[in-house]
Amino acid sequence: MELLDENIAILGAGNLGIAIAEGIVEEGLKKADQVYLTRRNLKHVAHLADQGFLTVEDNKLAVESSGYIFLCVQPKQLASLIEQINPVLTEKHVLVSVITGVSIDEIKGLLKVDVPVVRAMPNTAIAIGESMTCIACNDSKELALTIQKVFNSLGQTLVIDEKLMQAATVLGASGIAFFMRYLRAATQGGIQMGFHSDEAQLIAVQTAKGAASLILENGNHPEVEIDKVTTPQGCTIAGLNEMEHQGLSSALIKGLMVSYDKIKNIK
Ligand SMILES: NC(=O)c1ccc[n+]([C@@H]2O[C@H](COP(=O)([O-])OP(=O)(O)OC[C@H]3O[C@@H](n4cnc5c(N)ncnc54)[C@H](OP(=O)(O)O)[C@@H]3O)[C@@H](O)[C@H]2O)c1
Known part of the structure; x- marks a missing residue:
């Protein structure tokens, strides 16, 4: 799956999710109308809808229409989010989690199908394209490199072993x-x-x-x-x-x- 062929869904378009979405579009990896942004209260992303982003409350719709799914909710919100999207997730999707302290195995433990999971740890300077983002993926090195391309547009990146994610x-x-x-x-x-x-x-x-x-x-x-x-x-x-x-x-x-x-x- 080529990154450029697929829509991207940002589930939980808060501080970090919005910064990632804006960076992706600003760097020309995607057009705004290829990026779904979800949250429960859409009024906070109305300005992004005006810019052409696909803002929806329906996480399932965003997942069904996208290949790369960025999980950007708070750690305690993850289980219910996964429960919502489980019925529409397939092996063709790729999950990218920026959620602090939740391991790839813990995420996979919540899934009903075997979906590749990448973890990324950016910092708040991502909002101005100056993040330091560490990336870990146990599924394939190629996938880690694909996701690295996205975060390269938002600062510097490093692919690391997942055991170093807390550090x-x-x-x-x-x-x-x-x-x-x-x-x-x-x-x-x-x-x-x-x-x-x-x-x-x-x-x-x-x-x-x-x-x-x-x-x-x-x-x-x-x-x-x-x-x-x-x-x-x-x-x-x-x-x-x-x-x-x-x-x-x-x-x-x-x-x-x-x-x-x-x-x-x-x-
Ligand atoms: N900030 C950092 O420096 C940093 C760095 C690395 C990683 N992280 C991690 O990144 C994640 C996001 O951080 P953040 O600062 O962007 O948090 P945030 O601003 O609270 O964003 C999370 C968003 O998720 C939305 N949300 C919650 N449940 C949802 C659901 N079921 N469906 C759709 N949207 C939902 C919330 O909006 P609604 O209430 O409107 O739904 C909220 O805007 C956290 O897990 C954090 O640990 C943060």
Whole structure:
């Protein structure tokens, strides 16, 4: 089944579902009238119907008319959604789940037919085409690559083993919150040094973007870029060492591990 031949259904067109749908159309993978969007309250997607998206309440209709089915509801809403679509799912469909913490086996356990299932873990930057999306598929490598094509249009992607999906959730999806906290702290420091909050925020945010872009573009280890900024006996190394004395790296790693332990025990 070629991705380009089939309609796409986004079941649960909330924050993430809408961002995926808009990205797919913006990148020309599909036209709006080849993308079904479902939710129980259609008034929230009326503006997308105006743009040509096929907005419907009926999940079965969307599934019957599509090949690729994106599951974008909250984890607790999944079982009843699958119950609705089970009568119309066939082996020809492909399910793509972005639902946090629900394994491929758990999804397959709810299905009445043997449908290939791909898991994808994007982050909220998908709304601006800057997601980091990790993808796992136990059915076929080819299928993982097909779905990777969709998410490539919405940021960077990596195909991973499903056993790393929880780690990917912490590092990539929760990671947005962790970096936001750094940005807030840097902004507060900037204000204490004399900037207005909007100026401090712009300096902090653009500097963070520049730091990330340097690594993305040249592939250097972060320490190589740090060496370029730390003059002997200068202000940068003094600040950096004080941050480490206060446990910066240790706090970050410990926070990631606490988050990871938590996600492993969420059920
Ligand atoms: N946000 C993130 O950073 C992120 C990252 C990776 C993965 N995820 C996962 O992605 C999923 C969606 O997240 P989100 O932030 O987009 O949540 P959301 O905004 O709550 O979207 C879920 C949507 O599903 C709709 N829905 C619920 N039951 C439905 C049903 N039976 N049929 C059709 N539509 C239904 C809801 O709308 P109605 O109430 O109108 O039906 C709602 O708009 C979650 O499982 C989350 O864990 C989120």
